[in-house]
Amino acid sequence: MSGKQTFTMIKPDAVEKNYIGAILKQITEAGFRIKAMKYTKLSTEGAGKFYEVHKERPFYDELVEYMTSGPIVAAILEKDNAVADFRTLIGATNPEEAAEGTIRKLYAESISANAIHGSDSDENAAIEGNFFFSTLERF
Ligand code: UDP
Numbered sequence: 168m169s170g171k172q173t174f175t176m177i178k179p180d181a182v183e184k185n186y187i188g189a190i191l192k193q194i195t196e197a198g199f200r201i202k203a204m205k206y207t208k209l210s211t212e213g214a215g216k217f218y219e220v221h222k223e224r225p226f227y228d229e230l231v232e233y234m235t236s237g238p239i240v241a242a243i244l245e246k247d248n249a250v251a252d253f254r255t256l257i258g259a260t261n262p263e264e265a266a267e268g269t270i271r272k273l274y275a276e277s278i279s280a281n282a283i284h285g286s287d288s289d290e291n292a293a294i295e296g297n298f299f300f301s302t303l304e305r306f
């Protein structure tokens with residue numbers, strides 16, 4: 168059975184362009200409930216650890232640099248079938264390939280600065296949520 172939680176970050180490009188409100192509106196209107204949320208900034212060490220699975224990919228250094236370039240909004244979201252439904256809501260990694268109406272199609276500027284993160288599995292949703300939030304920060 169699919170899990171009820173996913174993890175997201177509104178990335179530095181979208182924060183810089185003042186899209187936090189519009190993106191959160193779209194997320195909550197799609198039926199996701201905010202279980203935890205914070206406005207914060209990743210350190211180089213933190214971003215490197217968060218994206219460790221991509222360490223060998225050619226874009227890793229650029230990704231870490233970009234994700235530490237400004238503040239982000241991190242959140243745990245709750246909904247039935249959360250991981251898959253959220254990936255549908257945000258659209259393809261490359262905004263040029265993202266479906267009409269998706270968050271990346273609407274707000275992303277490039278394949279690296281692509282506005283938003285969404286976990287790719289229940290297991291990673293739990294790992295990523297634990298990276299940012301203690302149990303006391305979840306409601
Ligand atoms: N990324 C990039 N270049 C690429 C692929 C990915 O800069 O060719 C960045 C992009 O910000 C993406 C992140 O690395 O969101 C993680 O990549 P992944 O393949 O996990 O994409 P996602 O799950 O975010 O759609």
Ligand code: MG
Pocket residue numbers: 285286287
């Ligand atoms: Mg991914």
